[in-house]
Amino acid sequence: MDYHYFQVTLQRDRAGLKNLAHACYEREGCVAVFAPLLGFASDQALVLGSGGFELPPKTKAEAHSLSPTLRPAEGARPPPGGVYVHNWFTIDGEAADEFVALSGQAWPDFEARFETQIFGLFLAAESQADRLEGSRRLLLMTRYRDLGEWQVSRDPTTDAMQIFLRRRELTRVSLARACVLLPRPETR
Numbered sequence: 001m002d003y004h005y006f007q008v009t010l011q012r013d014r015a016g017l018k019n020l021a022h023a024c025y026e027r028e029g030c031v032a033v034f035a036p037l038l039g040f041a042s043d044q045a046l047v048l049g050s051g052g053f054e055l056p057p058k059t060k061a062e063a064h065s066l067s068p069t070l071r072p073a074e075g076a077r078p079p080p081g082g083v084y085v086h087n088w089f090t091i092d093g094e095a096a097d098e099f100v101a102l103s104g105q106a107w108p109d110f111e112a113r114f115e116t117q118i119f120g121l122f123l124a125a126e127s128q129a130d131r132l133e134g135s136r137r138l139l140l141m142t143r144y145r146d147l148g149e150w151q152v153s154r155d156p157t158t159d160a161m162q163i164f165l166r167r168r169e170l171t172r173v174s175l176a177r178a179c180v181l182l183p184r185p186e187t188r
Helices: 016-025 093-113 128-133 147-152 159-168
Strands: 003-009 030-038 044-050 060-068 083-092 116-124 135-144 171-181
Touching: 016 030, 016 044, 030 083, 060 135, 083 093, 083 147, 093 116, 093 135, 093 159, 128 135, 135 147, 159 171
Parallel strands: none
Antiparallel strands: 003 044, 003 060, 030 044, 030 171, 060 116, 083 135, 083 171, 116 135
């Protein structure tokens, strides 16, 4: 199953984020709607949809087509609570399989050691710029108890971090930004 990740620019009204979340969650295929916390503009929201999900009409957004790698399982939804970090990686183009394999090796230790859960690691559809630069992009979505847990998880002495350091050698650029999951209407 393929996914679509949208960086939405919100209208300038106070209810814009709430209205977007409500409209998206009513649509078939909406997996999650996230509100910005750190690193995103205050007028942005993030929407993850599966299959043929489409944003409501007249919604301004930058779209990315994604394919899941090791996670998420089909039909999975991000669990509520905590803080989500959306980390975009630009890596050497030929290193995608190795990057994914290293991620999968590190996750068991990482999740056992810290109050965190990897929701998904997605490979972005190759763009013309990716082809020209010989790169690929991946999006990692990770839930942390809070930002303090994210900071603690940076401990370089853990087995997971040793593997992540090897993964970093394949990485040209990484951009991690924090957000919170907005609840689905039926969970309020």
